[in-house]
Amino acid sequence: xxxxxxxxxxxxxxxxxxxxxxRAVTDVRAxxxxxxxxxxxxxxxxxGLTLATLGEMSAPSLFSSVRxxxxxxxxxxxxxxxxxxxxxxxxxxxxxxxxxxHGGGQKGSGTLTKLRKxxxxxxxxxxxPKPSEYPGFVSAEVRRHGGQITQDAAAALVQAVGQDLRAxxxxxxxxxxxxxxxxxxxxxxxxxxxxxxEVKSFAIADLAFTGxxxxxxxALRWAxxxxxxxxxxxxxxxxxxxxxxxxxxxxxxxxxxxxxRDVGVPPWKLRSIRGQARDWSDVGLGGAIRAVAQAxxxxxxxxxxxxxxxxxxxxxxxxxxxx
Numbered sequence: 356x357x358x359x360x361x362x363x364x365x366x367x368x369x370x371x372x373x374x375x376x377x378r379a380v381t382d383v384r385a386x387x388x389x390x391x392x393x394x395x396x397x398x399x400x401x402x403g404l405t406l407a408t409l410g411e412m413s414a415p416s417l418f419s420s421v422r423x424x425x426x427x428x429x430x431x432x433x434x435x436x437x438x439x440x441x442x443x444x445x446x447x448x449x450x451x452x453x454x455x456x457h458g459g460g461q462k463g464s465g466t467l468t469k470l471r472k473x474x475x476x477x478x479x480x481x482x483x484p485k486p487s488e489y490p491g492f493v494s495a496e497v498r499r500h501g502g503q504i505t506q507d508a509a510a511a512l513v514q515a516v517g518q519d520l521r522a523x524x525x526x527x528x529x530x531x532x533x534x535x536x537x538x539x540x541x542x543x544x545x546x547x548x549x550x551x552x553e554v555k556s557f558a559i560a561d562l563a564f565t566g567x568x569x570x571x572x573x574a575l576r577w578a579x580x581x582x583x584x585x586x587x588x589x590x591x592x593x594x595x596x597x598x599x600x601x602x603x604x605x606x607x608x609x610x611x612x613x614x615x616r617d618v619g620v621p622p623w624k625l626r627s628i629r630g631q632a633r634d635w636s637d638v639g640l641g642g643a644i645r646a647v648a649q650a651x652x653x654x655x656x657x658x659x660x661x662x663x664x665x666x667x668x669x670x671x672x673x674x675x676x677x678x
Contacts, residue, residue, distance in 0.1 A: 361386050361452040362421065365444045367470055370481030371459035374520040379479045380425055380454055387423040387452050394421040401432040401455075406439030425454045430463035437466050444473055487615050489513040489523070496524050497539065502531030504539040510624070511541045514557055515548035556583060556591035559669070564595050564631050564643075568673035575669055585654035585661040592647045592668065595631075599640055602628045639675040646671040 361383055368379045387394050399408065404426055432440065440455075447453055457467060470476050484492055490509035497504040504512075504527075512530075516522050526548065530539050537543075559578060562571035575588065601618040602625070609617065615625055635643075646668050653664035 361423075362390065363447055363449045363475075364452065365447055365470070365473070365476045366452060366454045367457070367467070367476055367478040368454060368481065369457045369459060369467065369478060370483070372481050372483050372520065373458075374524065375481035376456055376458070379481055380456060383452055383454050384423050384425075387421065391421040394423060396423045396425075398425045398427065401426050401429045401436075404432060404436050404440065406436065406443070409440065409443055421450045423452045423454065425456065427456045429455045429457040429466065430460065432463060432466060437469075440466075441469055441473075444470055444476055447475055484518075484520070485616065486518070486619050487612075489518055492520065493523055493527050496527035497531045500528050500531035502527075502534065502539060503537075504530065505541065508539050508541045508544045511544045512548060515544065556587040557594075559588060560591040560595040561627065563592065563669050563672045564599065564635075564676065566634065566673050566676035568670065571669045571673060572666060575665055579662055579665070585665055586651070588665055589647060589651040589654055589668070592672070593651065596640065596644045596647055598624070598628050599632055599635060600644070602632050603635070603637065603640065634676055642675045643672045646675075 366379075366383050368376050370376060384396055387396075409424075409426075444453070455470070457463060471478060490506060490513055493509040493512050494504055494506070497509075512523065512526055516526050530543065530547065533547075534543060556578065559571055559574045562574055578588065579585070598618055602614075605614055605617050611625065618625065618628065650664045650668035654661040
């Protein structure tokens with residue numbers, strides 16, 4: 356962000372993803388700090404904001420005329436304070452960056468609409484990523500810290516850590532820091548994060564849906580022995596079955612990116628789904644979905660032995676594949 360985009364303007368940060376909102380605010384603060392290392396920074400909640408308090412926060416102090424003021428939870432701004440805030444936003448102080456943070460949703464949308472119409476307001480939207488966008492987020496995080504990562508490694512990290520952006524950002528930072536000057540590949544990710552329960556579960560599901568019964572059962576027993584929760588295994592199987600069903604039902608001739616979005620997986624995952632789909636009939640896949648649903652119910656209390664329920668699920672799924 357250029358200094359001109361922050362100072363003397365109002366920066367509107369909107370969206371439901373808390374981590375990305377925090378990141379946007381941090382970037383604005385960093386921009387102001389680069390412009391003036393002595394700049395003052397302050398935070399307040401919109402619920403207690405009045406024109407008087409806003410004036411106090413944005414007024415020059417004895418130590419610095421440059422200030423960055425962050426107002427959180429704009430959706431909670433009292434009705435009586437709206438006109439005052441809009442008046443300030445229409446003519447903001449020259450040496451002040453005012454950041455208004457809105458958590459998404461309909462509450463306070465009228466105020467957002469009015470702010471967006473002002474020429475002095477810039478907006479940073481931080482929507483929740485789609486499933487196919489998480490590997491791209493990882494790659495961007497690694498580059499943010501001066502590193503490089505392959506596409507397969509980024510995807511593997513998402514599988515290992517899950518879709519929590521804060522955890523993914525921390526993992527990307529760790530990889531970039533520990534492999535300075537190297538391009539992070541899938542083997543490096545596996546060494547660091549391969550023991551995570553989610554990875555074990557997805558690996559078992561991939562083995563089962565490609566018909567490799569013995570390997571799937573061995574992987575299942577090892578995962579259970581090392582503490583993997585049974586519900587993670589049924590969740591991974593459900594995800595694999597869902598992806599196959601969506602792929603088989605998708606219109607043919609679609610572009611790769613559009614197909615991945617329609618199926619609900621990142622583009623790299625389509626390769627394995629495409630290979631698995633050739634070996635599954637609609638009837639067989641329907642039986643697999645029913646077997647997974649039954650196992651999920653069993654491990655959540657419908658049966659007394661979760662391990663047996665999972666083994667039966669693996670045997671059933673691989674048996675349907677063999678046919």
